[in-house]
Amino acid sequence: xxxxxxxxxxxxxxxxxxxxxxxxxxxxxxxxxxxxxxxxxxxxxxxxxxxxxxxxxxxxxxxxxxxxxxxxxxxxxxxxxxxxxxxxxxxxxxxxxxxxxxxxxxxxxxxxxxxxxxxxxxxxxxxxxxxxxxxxxxxxxxxxxxxxxxxxxxxxxxxxxxxxxxxxxxxxxxxxxxxxxxxxxxxxxxxxxxxxxxxxxxxxxxxxxxxxxxxxxxxxxxxxxxxxxxxxxxxxxxxxxxxxxxxxxxxxxxxxxxxxxxxxxxxxxxxxxxxxxxxxxxxxxxxxxxxxxxxxxxxxxxxxxxxxxxxxxxxxxxxxxxxxxxxxxxxxxxxxxxxxxxxxxxxxxxxxxxxxxxxxxxxxxxxxxxxxxxxxxxxxxxxxxxxxxxxxxxxxxxxxxxxxxxxxxxxxxxxxxxxxxxxxxxxxxxxxxxxxxxxxxxxxxxxxxxxxxxxxxxxxxxxxxxxxxxxxxxxxxxxxxxxxxxxxxxxxxxxxxxxxxxxxxxxxxxxxxxxxxxxxxxxxxxxxxxxxxxxxxxxxxxxxxxxxxxxxxxxxxxxxxxxxxxxxxxxxxxxxxxxxxxxxxxxxxxxxxxxxxxxxxxxxxxxxxxxxxxxxxxxxxxxxxxxxxxxxxxxxxxxxxxxxxxxxxxxxxxxxxxxxxxxxxxxxxxxxxxxxxxxxxxxxxxxxxxxxxxxxxxxxxxxxxxxxxxxxxxxxxxxxxxxxxxxxxxxxxxxxxxxxxxxxxxxxxxxxxxxxxxxxxxxxxxxxxxxxxxxxxxxxxxxxxxxxxxxxxxxxxxxxxxxxxxxxxxxxxxxxxxxxxxxxxxxxxxxxxxxxxxxxxxxxxx
Amino acid sequence: xxxxxxxxxxxxxxxxxxxxxxxxxxxxxxxxxxxxxxxxxxxxxxxxxxxxxxxxxxxxxxxxxxxxxxxxxxxxxxxxxxxxxxxxxxxxxxxxxxxxxxxxxxxxxxxxxxx
Numbered sequence: 001x002x003x004x005x006x007x008x009x010x011x012x013x014x015x016x017x018x019x020x021x022x023x024x025x026x027x028x029x030x031x032x033x034x035x036x037x038x039x040x041x042x043x044x045x046x047x048x049x050x051x052x053x054x055x056x057x058x059x060x061x062x063x064x065x066x067x068x069x070x071x072x073x074x075x076x077x078x079x080x081x082x083x084x085x086x087x088x089x090x091x092x093x094x095x096x097x098x099x100x101x102x103x104x105x106x107x108x109x110x111x112x113x114x115x116x117x118x119x120x121x122x123x124x125x126x127x128x129x130x131x132x133x134x135x136x137x138x139x140x141x142x143x144x145x146x147x148x149x150x151x152x153x154x155x156x157x158x159x160x161x162x163x164x165x166x167x168x169x170x171x172x173x174x175x176x177x178x179x180x181x182x183x184x185x186x187x188x189x190x191x192x193x194x195x196x197x198x199x200x201x202x203x204x205x206x207x208x209x210x211x212x213x214x215x216x217x218x219x220x221x222x223x224x225x226x227x228x229x230x231x232x233x234x235x236x237x238x239x240x241x242x243x244x245x246x247x248x249x250x251x252x253x254x255x256x257x258x259x260x261x262x263x264x265x266x267x268x269x270x271x272x273x274x275x276x277x278x279x280x281x282x283x284x285x286x287x288x289x290x291x292x293x294x295x296x297x298x299x300x301x302x303x304x305x306x307x308x309x310x311x312x313x314x315x316x317x318x319x320x321x322x323x324x325x326x327x328x329x330x331x332x333x334x335x336x337x338x339x340x341x342x343x344x345x346x347x348x349x350x351x352x353x354x355x356x357x358x359x360x361x362x363x364x365x366x367x368x369x370x371x372x373x374x375x376x377x378x379x380x381x382x383x384x385x386x387x388x389x390x391x392x393x394x395x396x397x398x399x400x401x402x403x404x405x406x407x408x409x410x411x412x413x414x415x416x417x418x419x420x421x422x423x424x425x426x427x428x429x430x431x432x433x434x435x436x437x438x439x440x441x442x443x444x445x446x447x448x449x450x451x452x453x454x455x456x457x458x459x460x461x462x463x464x465x466x467x468x469x470x471x472x473x474x475x476x477x478x479x480x481x482x483x484x485x486x487x488x489x490x491x492x493x494x495x496x497x498x499x500x501x502x503x504x505x506x507x508x509x510x511x512x513x514x515x516x517x518x519x520x521x522x523x524x525x526x527x528x529x530x531x532x533x534x535x536x537x538x539x540x541x542x543x544x545x546x547x548x549x550x551x552x553x554x555x556x557x558x559x560x561x562x563x564x565x566x567x568x569x570x571x572x573x574x575x576x577x578x579x580x581x582x583x584x585x586x587x588x589x590x591x592x593x594x595x596x597x598x599x600x601x602x603x604x605x606x607x608x609x610x611x612x613x614x615x616x617x618x619x620x621x622x623x624x625x626x627x628x629x630x631x632x633x634x635x636x637x638x639x640x641x642x643x644x645x646x647x648x649x650x651x652x653x654x655x656x657x658x659x660x661x662x663x664x665x666x667x668x669x670x671x672x673x674x675x676x677x678x679x680x681x682x683x684x685x686x687x688x689x690x691x692x693x694x695x696x697x698x699x700x701x702x703x704x705x706x707x708x709x710x711x712x713x714x715x716x717x718x719x720x721x722x723x724x725x726x727x728x729x730x731x732x733x734x735x736x737x738x739x740x741x742x743x744x745x746x747x748x749x750x751x752x753x754x755x756x757x758x759x760x761x762x763x764x765x766x767x768x769x770x771x772x773x774x775x776x777x778x779x780x781x782x783x784x785x786x787x788x789x790x791x792x793x794x795x796x797x798x799x800x801x802x803x804x805x806x807x808x809x810x811x812x813x814x815x816x817x818x819x820x821x822x823x824x825x826x827x828x829x830x831x832x833x834x835x836x837x838x839x840x841x842x843x844x845x846x
Numbered sequence: 847x848x849x850x851x852x853x854x855x856x857x858x859x860x861x862x863x864x865x866x867x868x869x870x871x872x873x874x875x876x877x878x879x880x881x882x883x884x885x886x887x888x889x890x891x892x893x894x895x896x897x898x899x900x901x902x903x904x905x906x907x908x909x910x911x912x913x914x915x916x917x918x919x920x921x922x923x924x925x926x927x928x929x930x931x932x933x934x935x936x937x938x939x940x941x942x943x944x945x946x947x948x949x950x951x952x953x954x955x956x957x958x959x960x961x
Contacts, residue, residue, distance in 0.1 A: 477911065509867075509885070511909035512918035512925070537867040541905035541920040544868075549920055553900035801859045801870040801881070808871075810878070810901040 009103040011036040011307065012093050014083045014249065018293055019280030020108030021048035021068050023300035024075055030308055038075045039100050041093065043082035044131060052293055057135050058163040059709045066132075083109075086253040088273055104275050106303055107250060107263055111243040111281040111291065116151070120213025125221035126237045129160040141220075141236050142167040149173070149224055149234035151210050153180040157240035158325040161202050164236065166712070168689060171202045172232045174224060178207040184321055184332035188349065189374045192356040196328040196375070205232065213237060245282045245289050258284025267313040269303045277303045290317045294420050301423070318420050320384045322377050329377035329752070334370025334387040335360050343369055346395040350375075359383070359395050366390060378749065381459045382409060385416040385426070409459035410466030418463070419449035419456045426463065433467045440464070458748050475736060476513040479506040483661060483736045487521050491732075496522070497534050516540050517736050520623055523659035524731050526779045536796075542621035545797065546783055547603055552822035554811050555603060556596040557583070558620035559610050560656060563630045563648035563668075564591025573613035581606055584819045589700075590627035590665065592618060597820050599808050604797050607784045616782035619657060623737075625664045628652035629677070633670035633687075642687030644670035647716065651685075651723065657780050658727060661734040661743075665699070679706045682740040683723055688712070692719045696726060696754070697741040705741045708751055711759065724773040725758040725766055732769075855947070855954040864888075864953065869904035869917075874955050879944055880904035881953065882928070886915050889928045890946035890955050895919050896939050903941065917941075 011027075013020055024038060042048075047069035057063060069077070078095075085094045092099045113128035115121050127138050142148065148164035150157045153175025164171040175182070179190025180197065194204055209227040216222030216235070224232040245262035255271050256264045262284030269277050269285065280296040281289060290296065295317035305312035320333035338345055342363035349356050355375030362369055368386045373379065379398055386392050392411040409418065414427040424447045437443045440460050444450050450457045473482035479502070481489065486501070495501050498518045502510055510518075519538035542548050547555035559574065574593055578585045583606075584596040598606055620626060630648035634640030648668040658664070667678040668685040678684025684695040684707050691713040698707025711722055734743040747753050756762040758769075787793045799808040813820035858872045864883035871893045872879045878893035880903040893901045898921035905920045908928075915928040925934045926941045933939035945956040 478909075508913065509908075509910040509915070511911065511916065512907040512923055515907055515909060534866070537865060537908070540907065541902070544905065549902065549905070551898065551900060551921070553902045796870075799871060800873045800878075801863055802857075802872045802874075806873060808878075808901060 008037050009035060010101055011038045011104045011106065012100050012102040013038060013040045013106045013108055014093065015108035015110055015280075015282075016040050016042035016044070016048045016069070016077065016079075017108060017110045017280065018048060018051055018068060019110070019296035019300050020106075022297050023106060023108060023279050023304055024072070025070075026301055026304035027307060028072055028074060030304060034074070036104075036307065040075060040077045041081050041083045041095060041100065042077065042079050044133070045080040046132065047077060047079065049132065051130075054129070054132070054135060055159045055163050057132065058139075058166045061706065063132050065706070083249055086249055086276075088253055088276070091275065102275070104277065104307055107271075107276065107278040107282055108280050108300075109246040109249060109282040111245050111289075113239060114242040114244045115239050116210070116241050118210055118212055120215065120221065121239060123213055123215050123221040124219065125235060126213060126239065129156055129163075129238050129240050135163070138163065138236065138238065139167060142169055145235040146170060147172075147233040148236040148238070149232050150238045150240055151224070152240035152242065153177070153204060153206065154183060154240065154242070155181060155321070155323065155325070156243075157238075158197070160238040160240050161197075162200075162325065164238065165200060165202060169236060170233075172205060172224075172234065173197070173202060174205045174208065174210050174226065174232065176207070176209050180204060180206070181325075181330065181332075184336060185330065185372050185374060186337060186358060188347065189330075189356050189358065189372045192349070192354065192374045193325075193328060193330065195354070203232075205230070243281065243291055245284065247282055247284075250276075250278070250282075258287045258289060260284070260289065262289040268306055268311075269299050269314060270306070277306070279303050285314050285317075288317075290319075292317070292319060292321065294318050294320075297421065298423065315423075318417070320387070320420060322373075322380045322384075328375060329373065329380075331373040331377040331380040331384075332371070333380070333384040334368070336370045336372050338370070340369050348396065359398070361391070361395070378458075381418070381456050382412070384420065385409070385412050385418055385459070389413055389416065409462040418459050419447075422448040424449035429460065429463050430467065433464060433469060438464070438469050461748070473735075475517060476511055478502060478508045478510050478514050481505065483517055483521075484733045486518065487524075487732055490518075490521050491525055498522075498538050499534060510538075512540075513736070516543070516623075517661075519543065520659045520661065524776075526775055545600055545603060546617060546621055546787065547598065548621045550596060550822070552811055553808065554596070554822070555598045555600065556594050556620070557598055557603070557606055557610075558588065558592055558594050558618040559615035560618040560652070561592040561627075562652040562656075563628055563645050565630075565645055565649060570613060570615070573610070573615075577606055577609045577613075580609075582813070582820050584821060588620075588627075591629050592627060594620070597811075597813060597822070599799060599811055600797055601799050601804070601807065604788060604794055608788055611782070611785050611788060617657075617784045619783075623660055623662055625652070625655040625658050625660070625666070627665060628655075629665075629667035629681075631668075631670050631673075631675035633668075637670060639673060640670035640687070641689055642670050642692065644668040644676065644685075644687060647685065647692070648676075651720070654720070654777055655723075655727060657783070658731070658776055660727070660731050662737050662739045664727070664740070680704065681707060683707070683726060685719065691715055694719055694722055697744045697751075699739050699741050701739075707741075708744075710751065710755065721770070722758060725769045726754075728769040728772045728776075729754075729758060729765070732772075855945075855949075855956045857949075857952045857954050859953055861948050861951050861953055867908040869906065869908070871901070871904035872955065874944075874957055877957055879955055879957075880906075880917075881946065881955070882908055882917065884908055884915055884928075888946045888948060888953065889915070889917075890944040891917065891926070891928065891931060892942040892944075895921055896933070896941055897924055897936065898922060 049066040050068055081095045083093045083095055092101045113130050125141055148169035149172040150160045151174050153173045161171050161173045180193045210224050211227050212225040213221050214223045221237050224234050247257055247261055247263050250263040258264045263278035263282055264284050265271050265278045279299040302312045302314055322331035338360045344361045344365055346359045357373045359371040360369040368391050412426050416426045418426050428447050432443055432446045437446055443460050450460055474480045515538040547557055578595050586594050588594050628648040628651045630644045633644035665681045666683050667676040667681045669676040669678045670687045678686050679695050680698045680700050686693045693712045694710045695707035696710045699705055798804040800806055812823040814823045856874045869880050869882045878901045880891050880893040882889045893903050895902050902920050907918045909916050916925050917928050918925045931941040931943045944958050947954050
């Protein structure tokens with residue numbers, strides 16, 4: 001019963017960009033009484049997406065992965081219905097199709113790309129870089145073209161330049177200021193950035209204006225004229241010369257605007273009309289527009305609070321920025337240009353690691369005012385959180401690249417903002433930790449810290465450490481060590497057996513967790529056949545019988561078919577084996593053939609036939625490399641640009657038998673059409689005109705994930721070296737059953753760290769990893785051939801130790817679609833068989 | 847309360863056919879039995895996985911939990927106490943045990959039938 005008699009009010013939100021969406025979520029999260037009925041009018045036909053990560057689309061990320069919008073029954077989202085006017089007297093917003101009355105109106109119209117008044121910007125082939133549709137148009141136009149240029153060398157311009165580069169265009173950047181990213185970095189930082197950019201093959205033209213865009217014979221843009229008389233070839237041009245607030249609705253409605261445009265609002269984000277508010281890039285908060293997402297989110301929070309009766313005000317803009325441009329980390333925060341009176345600079349230039357850093361300090365050198373980092377931005381999270389407060393350590397220690405964030409988050413004061421995207425302070429995080437959050441995912445869930453750009457995640461770990469929360473890495477009750485620690489121990493001490501390892505470094509007799517882990521470590525280090533001696537007792541049944549256990553106690557057999565290429569003779573051989581042993585036959589997702597329903601005692605006979613026909617183990621039973629799938633490649637395909645089949649076979653033969661913490665899958669596609677689905681694999685390769693792109697960390701399964709682009713345009717030799725290192729580093733350092741995606745995610749520094757280890761050899765490991773892989777390749781032999789040649793090993797393939805000639809009577813078949821399948825119901829000789837008990841246990845998929 | 851019907855001892859195999867901590871299956875009077883040799887002695891249990899319903903227990907991994915010798919189902923990894931047959935992960939589920947001994951280098955099994 002509503003004694004307060006509050007009625008439901010109508011709220012109209014114009015715009016469904018990042019800030020508009022954030023505002024709606026913030027309001028809905030707090031409006032527990034349902035005071036507001038929300039209508040959102042969106043210009044674009046797709047719901048809110050992460051514009052900050054727009055360029056990820058060119059790295060192959062699906063547009064769907066950028067989606068920010070989650071459906072909410074309490075919000076009416078009207079896509080493709082932009083507001084056309086606001087009638088303040090009647091309190092309605094008009095659109096092309098109707099009117100939407102409001103009690104409160106929030107403008108979240110964002111900004112548009114500023115296009116300088118230069119001839120030719122209306123030519124076909126000239127684009128802005130703002131929406132997913134813009135990117136789709138750029139991609140379409142780039143097809144078959146060779147040159148591109150970006151007007152504007154700022155943050156967005158360099159993103160666009162990278163996109164053009166990834167699309168295969170020879171790319172130029174024209175910037176009116178004398179350095180790249182003039183707003184964020186100083187001259188020295190700009191110079192370092194320029195070297196990186198040039199090395200990537202992007203040509204900068206600095207300190208010069210574009211005077212005209214000229215068409216070619218086909219009427220589309222062909223070149224830029226520069227003010228100094230030079231001409232730049234460009235069959236595709238992106239204009240990224242800044243943004244302007246979209247204030248036309250407010251202007252037409254007679255609302256006051258800011259001195260440089262934007263809907264003028266006060267610190268409460270309210271316009272001169274008390275029912276109308278503005279958030280994000282369209283708002284001129286006390287006269288100033290902010291073009292970054294963090295201040296935009298702050299305005300969203302302020303208005304959500306105000307509409308529910310709160311008194312929040314805009315806290316001031318944090319203009320700190322950290323981004324990766326063209327593979328280079330660039331960060332800028334606080335007073336980056338040192339405009340504070342009497343301030344001091346500490347700069348650090350390292351031509352070897354190619355990093356540049358500058359700290360701006362107060363005149364007494366005690367307070368951090370701001371800074372610039374180029375090349376290595378690992379100190380950014382700590383430094384940004386320290387702005388305005390005492391330095392968390394000596395300046396050089398803070399900047400030294402190898403040391404990372406010198407003093408760490410533990411030295412920061414309680415008020416320091418750790419996550420600037422979501423305005424989470426150290427005090428918030430400490431409270432969450434005290435309240436029982438014991439790991440990073442828990443902290444993310446209860447504070448939202450680290451859920452936007454993720455740059456503060458290392459600090460979350462440091463805060464957990466500082467609070468004395470220790471994450472147990474113990475493998476199981478028998479070992480206090482993690483898999484990685486066990487691996488190093490076995491490798492360094494040369495321990496060759498489980499019993500010695502558990503006696504010297506563990507306790508008890510092992511279990512189904514630690515035994516297979518140790519078996520896998522021993523196999524990775526190449527200490528003999530997986531079924532030799534004591535190792536046999538460590539293996540899961542799949543590894544023990546070199547086949548895959550099925551639900552009825554029978555096994556399946558998968559011979560290796562490298563790259564999915566197979567001769568008719570071999571296909572016939574598989575068919576004959578399946579027919580003669582009455583095996584159910586199915587084509588797998590990895591382009592090979594699975595034969596089901598084999599009894600243990602049949603496995604050696606089946607493999608005798610397969611080995612004679614030229615097959616070898618497919619390791620479908622192991623935590624090991626499974627397949628390297630391929631498309632048909634340029635041998636046959638009209639679109640292929642490289643021999644994907646040849647490479648897939650070479651990779652599969654190179655890595656066959658490699659034991660790992662989890663199964664490994666791979667694929668090679670011969671062109672960007674990606675028919676082999678390489679991005680769904682742990683390591684995937686996609687052909688380019690000039691070489692190969694390597695993607696890592698993808699998987700299908702329970703949580704499908706696309707692989708991330710790791711390196712581009714590699715020669716075959718470079719590619720193989722990188723994959724060698726990637727796999728060996730994974731084998732050595734991942735946790736038990738941790739797939740590559742989770743392994744990379746859990747790494748401090750993620751993909752960047754992985755690149756620094758595998759490409760730049762930051763840990764000095766590469767020679768060791770290369771040698772380990774060489775040993776694996778040289779030491780490979782087919783496990784099934786080895787078993788067939790050894791009577792001792794063959795002896796265990798019997799159903800019954802006291803009746804070797806009796807087949808297991810419990811394995812019986814029915815026929816379905818012309819093939820044998822397990823017979824259901826009570827097994828023969830069944831003495832009171834129990835019915836399966838399902839207790840909601842997670843199924844462990846091996 | 848359920849009386850144990852004693853059946854005869856059946857010789858199954860020489861002791862050296864049992865690898866340490868690795869099971870084998872034996873057929874004893876038509877009943878599938880899983881046999882194990884551990885440092886703590888010999889164990890015999892039903893080969894039938896009471897949860898999964900397949901005859902696979904002889905292929906499970908032997909180990910220990912809190913000092914108790916254990917066997918894990920190879921199907922879905924439920925762990926059983928080899929000394930009692932009780933499932934340590936699912937209350938109320940039990941793996942039937944049989945008697946086993948070694949005589950003159952021969953492993954012998956005597957079925958235990960709860961009626």
